[in-house]
Amino acid sequence: MKVPMLDLSEQYQELKSEVLEVLDQVMSSSRFILGDQVKKLEQDIAKYSNTAHGIGCGNGSDAIHIALQALGVGPGDEVITTPFTFFATGGAIARAGAKPVYVDIDPATFNIDPEKIKAAITEKTKAIIPVHLYGQMADMERIAQIAKKYNLAVVEDAAQAIGAKHNGKSVGELGTAATYSFFPTKNLGAYGDGGMIVTNDDEVAEKSRVIRVHGSKPKYYHHVLGYNSRLDELQAAILNVKFPHLERWSKLRREKAATYTALLKEKLGDLVVTPVEKEGNYHVYHQYTIRVEKRDELQKYLNEQGVSTMIYYPLPLHVQPVFKELGYKEGDLPNAEKAAKEVLSLPMFPELKTEQQEYVVAKIAEFYGK
Known part of the structure; x- marks a missing residue:
């Protein structure tokens, strides 16, 4: 018997007619960048996360980086996170110009150990990035308590955990922001790259929207150094078909x-x-x-x-x-x-x-x- 790690073919056959129909709608509309499909997905994922804002971007790695930049994390800052995660978590911190500070994990859940966070906090610490590894949320209540005490931002790396809950709270509810990946292998996967930031912080949301389009607002007027990281309209359309499932x-x-x-x-x-x-x-x-x-x-x-x-x-x-x-x-x-x-x-x-x-x-x- 052959047992693959992942097989998306059966899922596609189930959704094939809907997927092809919505792709045709996008193609016929000729609106390919930040159109209605992206807006709908942003609204639906934000609501699903019990947050006020969803900001679609190019991929999950960019989502972390943009969230950090929107929070003002940069050179000279430190960000505490777990070492047991995909490279994108630490890479986003370093690309923001900050220093990753790694603390050990809870061996039972593989998630960051909140009790080890406190010892790693210095005057340079700006944020904490807990990773909800394998689909289970870290102890966000404890992490949120620590963050509040030391006035730190919390960016939840929820690339693997869309739909997960911690004591009834969704991803994004207890943190300053949370980030998703829509890489094809994820629980909600596109047919290419995609990512999203969700947040209840109006300022973080607005800055994230500006950063993802080269830092321009209005168009062609640049007040911050952003970059090009927009969720593709075709990928959003596919995700809108998949999301109800x-x-x-x-x-x-x-x-x-x-x-x-x-x-x-x-x-x-x-x-x-x-x-x-x-x-x-x-x-x-x-x-x-x-x-x-x-x-x-x-x-x-x-x-x-x-x-x-x-x-x-x-x-x-x-x-x-x-x-x-x-x-x-x-x-x-x-x-x-x-x-x-x-x-x-x-x-x-x-x-x-x-x-x-x-x-x-x-x-x-x-x-x-x-």
Whole structure:
């Protein structure tokens, strides 16, 4: 049996007629940049996030960078974040001219440990970027308390967590702003790049809108140094077709996750550490990520058996070569470093079949002699 990490073909066949129809509407309108499709998506995603504003941009990486710039983060500032994330998080901080300050993670959830944030705050700290990794929100209530005490902005990197909740609060409600990615593999994915900032802060929203169009307002009059990062009208149209299905897809992901957990516990007991969903959280399982011994050998074996897996992420940001000037070394953030050696993400998408999951777990059990 072949089990892909992700298969978008069935989803496309389900939505094909709607997608082609809306693409034809955009083509016929000849309005390709910041048109009605983008406006509709911005409004819908903002409402979904219980925020006042949505600002579409070119991709999730730009969304973080634009939000930081809108908050006035720049050279001489420090931004506290997690090392256990995709490069875009740390890269956006550095591109803004600020210094990434990495603190360790909660080993149970893989998200930033709020209690380690306080010790990293200095007079140069301007913001915190928690990453809602794998689809589960970080402890935003605690992070918001710390941010308020020290007068810091919070930009939630929610690239993997659209629809997630923390004690009933949506992404974007407790932070100053939150950012989404619509990369094709995401829970709400376009057919190319796309991203969005959501916020309740009117000033951050207005500045973000200006920054994404070369810093011009009105057109051709530039008061800040922005750049070109607009959400494409065609991608917005596709996302508008997909968006009404997001809640159903999230529920299906949760069902697949529950199936994996039950099967793994039955077949392997404590040999595999399954995802921990913290009380009060609504996890949307962008990834179903386990912790295992002999991770690399297991991945190789599963690949030979037709099972695709991924490692998110094999090298934490604090020890990436590009950040060597920050002075971190192996051993500084042990929880992140240990996770990087043990995590393995299994196939996860709403259309995943139970027999495929049974096959995946059977092959894992086979590898461990169970």
